[in-house]
Amino acid sequence: MKVALRYLVRNRRRTLLTLLAVLIPVYFLVFMFGFANANLRDMFETATRFDTGHAQIRAVPTKATGAAIPLMRDPSDALAALAEVKGIEWRTVRLDLPALASVGDRSRAVHVQGVVPEEIGPVSALADRIIAGSSLTAGEGGVLVGEELAHLLGVEVGDEVVLLGAHPETALGAIREPVIGVYRAPEATLGRTVVYADLATARQLARSEVAATAIVIRVAGVASPRDQTTLNRVVRELRAALPAGYEVKDWTELVPMVATYMGILTPALAIVAGIFFALGGLVVLNTIYLSVLERTRELGLILSLGASRGRVVKMILAEAGVLAVVGALGGALTGVALILVVEAFGGIPLWGAAAEFMREMGMSSVLHLSADPGQVALAAGAMAAVAVLAAWWPARRASRLEPMEAMRYVD
Amino acid sequence: MSTSAVMRTEDLWKIYRTGTAETPALRGVDLEIEEREFTATAGPSGSGKSTLLHLLGGLDRPTGGEIYLDGQPMSDLSKDKLAQLRLTRIGFVFQAYNLLPVLTVLENTAFVLELQGVPYRERLRRARAILAELGVEKYADQFPNRLSGGEQQRVAVARAVVSDPAIVLADEPTANLDTKTSLDLIDLMRRMNEEHNTTFLFATHDMRLLDRVDRVIYLEDGRIARDERVR
Numbered sequence: 001m002k003v004a005l006r007y008l009v010r011n012r013r014r015t016l017l018t019l020l021a022v023l024i025p026v027y028f029l030v031f032m033f034g035f036a037n038a039n040l041r042d043m044f045e046t047a048t049r050f051d052t053g054h055a056q057i058r059a060v061p062t063k064a065t066g067a068a069i070p071l072m073r074d075p076s077d078a079l080a081a082l083a084e085v086k087g088i089e090w091r092t093v094r095l096d097l098p099a100l101a102s103v104g105d106r107s108r109a110v111h112v113q114g115v116v117p118e119e120i121g122p123v124s125a126l127a128d129r130i131i132a133g134s135s136l137t138a139g140e141g142g143v144l145v146g147e148e149l150a151h152l153l154g155v156e157v158g159d160e161v162v163l164l165g166a167h168p169e170t171a172l173g174a175i176r177e178p179v180i181g182v183y184r185a186p187e188a189t190l191g192r193t194v195v196y197a198d199l200a201t202a203r204q205l206a207r208s209e210v211a212a213t214a215i216v217i218r219v220a221g222v223a224s225p226r227d228q229t230t231l232n233r234v235v236r237e238l239r240a241a242l243p244a245g246y247e248v249k250d251w252t253e254l255v256p257m258v259a260t261y262m263g264i265l266t267p268a269l270a271i272v273a274g275i276f277f278a279l280g281g282l283v284v285l286n287t288i289y290l291s292v293l294e295r296t297r298e299l300g301l302i303l304s305l306g307a308s309r310g311r312v313v314k315m316i317l318a319e320a321g322v323l324a325v326v327g328a329l330g331g332a333l334t335g336v337a338l339i340l341v342v343e344a345f346g347g348i349p350l351w352g353a354a355a356e357f358m359r360e361m362g363m364s365s366v367l368h369l370s371a372d373p374g375q376v377a378l379a380a381g382a383m384a385a386v387a388v389l390a391a392w393w394p395a396r397r398a399s400r401l402e403p404m405e406a407m408r409y410v411d
Numbered sequence: 412m413s414t415s416a417v418m419r420t421e422d423l424w425k426i427y428r429t430g431t432a433e434t435p436a437l438r439g440v441d442l443e444i445e446e447r448e449f450t451a452t453a454g455p456s457g458s459g460k461s462t463l464l465h466l467l468g469g470l471d472r473p474t475g476g477e478i479y480l481d482g483q484p485m486s487d488l489s490k491d492k493l494a495q496l497r498l499t500r501i502g503f504v505f506q507a508y509n510l511l512p513v514l515t516v517l518e519n520t521a522f523v524l525e526l527q528g529v530p531y532r533e534r535l536r537r538a539r540a541i542l543a544e545l546g547v548e549k550y551a552d553q554f555p556n557r558l559s560g561g562e563q564q565r566v567a568v569a570r571a572v573v574s575d576p577a578i579v580l581a582d583e584p585t586a587n588l589d590t591k592t593s594l595d596l597i598d599l600m601r602r603m604n605e606e607h608n609t610t611f612l613f614a615t616h617d618m619r620l621l622d623r624v625d626r627v628i629y630l631e632d633g634r635i636a637r638d639e640r641v642r
Contacts, residue, residue, distance in 0.1 A: 010513055305497065306501075307494065307498070
């Protein structure tokens with residue numbers, strides 16, 4: 001090891017180059033993973049907190065309902081079964097109805113979502129997204145419209161909207177409700193179509209006092225897509241506990257586009273990581289090979305003095321190992337440090353078209369970064385392993401030198 | 412055959428092949444090196460001195476014939492076994508590029524002991540002792556590039572004898588040294604030979620060194636031309 005370290009000190013420039021070849025990929029990967037983590041978490045949060053929940057209990061469709069969610073005429077038995085399942089952090093009953101919103105001569109096809117305001121409060125960001133008027137209050141009536149829909153219908157807070165319920169499993173219902181608030185949706189499509197109402201108000205549209213379309217649940221201990229195993233376990237238990245006529249859909253089924261994006265992102269990251277590892281490994285291979293070539297005579301001397309081939313391999317691998325460990329640690333630490341600095345300043349705000357695009361996609365226009373210790377360790381460990389592996393060939397070559405030929409080597 | 416022979420060769424041949432051309436470097440060399448002998452092999456350039464030493468030291472394989480070290484044939488040994496033999500039974504002094512530049516004089520001297528697995532303190536103690544005997548202890552903590560050629564060769568001799576090998580093979584150890592330094596080095600090797608009973612065989616083309624040895628083996632065109640007892 002001492003010989004290995006001395007060679008590293010002697011060839012400072014090459015040592016630095018090799019260190020950077022290990023450090024830079026790890027640094028970028030930690031940063032990239034950090035961005036992807038925060039991005040995934042953001043998408044997951046947007047999808048599950050604001051709208052979908054981690055999973056929903058729905059009625060099994062008995063007839064074609066088109067885009068409408070099948071109606072649960074009385075979900076009390078499902079609620080009773082749900083109460084028996086452990087791990088449910090939160091639940092609320094919701095009624096989603098296709099409807100027509102009319103104001104004067106303007107009308108738009110909308111989606112009325114009847115919610116229990118005091119239940120969605122702790123988990124929904126709806127109250128925080130109100131940009132005019134106020135949020136819903138249980139039993140008070142009134143509706144919330146997105147700023148896009150308000151613009152399309154030409155309504156402001158205080159104006160009345162006529163809603164015509166059009167669920168295929170209910171009789172037509174009609175209500176006239178005041179706009180009590182305008183919200184800013186995370187995604188423009190939602191802002192154009194979703195009208196929020198108190199559950200009791202929405203039930204008037206369905207002409208039923210107990211109907212619902214979903215029981216939305218959040219599961220304890222599920223904070224990101226990586227907690228899917230926990231979610232799957234609870235969903236399994238829930239499916240077993242529910243009476244016939246109900247089904248459970250988790251978020252991957254409810255928002256398949258988000259799940260698909262996440263599914264694509266992981267292998268894409270793996271491919272990028274693979275490219276980084278390969279490039280880093282090639283640089284390490286090259287520098288170690290050059291270093292072996294440069295001291296062919298010295299290696300010849302070591303071999304002629306009686307060092308075994310294994311000893312020479314160990315010596316070269318020790319050099320590579322030191323560089324790999326120091327480089328990988330350096331990359332991990334600088335990567336994590338950068339993430340912490342960026343987050344200390346509140347993330348990276350986007351502006352202009354990029355910010356608008358992110359909002360359209362339902363994502364935050366501030367890029368956040370989040371370091372996952374497991375991923376940091378994986379990136380650093382994998383790169384270190386690749387670096388040592390890359391040194392294997394030059395090490396093997398060094399060990400197979402003929403002592404006398406090597407000592408006669410002229411570079 | 413003498414029972415006290417450390418090394419013995421039988422009809423030793425070495426032919427270098429380049430394409431279809433064959434260049435014999437050794438042509439049927441038979442010799443015995445006795446224990447505690449201080450022997451030189453002399454001859455003009457290309458006579459086969461270095462080749463003979465490399466074969467005896469297991470650094471190269473003969474084309475024909477056999478080499479015996481302590482009565483054991485070397486031709487059947489694998490590369491790893493040969494390396495082990497070099498490590499434990501043979502000391503080397505080379506003409507140039509002798510010392511590892513990244514190690515201090517002390518570390519260079521102790522390097523062979525380190526390869527042998529001698530504990531740290533013990534190997535440093537032995538290395539210091541031999542450096543002191545050879546008069547270069549004061550350079551123990553310096554790197555080789557701070558030493559003169561003669562001092563570097565003294566350190567190389569120290570490294571060669573520190574592990575008490577059966578034989579020390581020195582290939583033109585004085586080739587890069589001036590006359591006085593060369594004579595000093597040979598005297599030093601002679602002292603090691605006498606005080607430690609170490610067997611030495613060195614190659615030289617410097618005839619001025621030959622009156623300091625027990626025996627001179629003259630090589631010409633890969634054959635032993637004369638084998639003379641000087642003392």
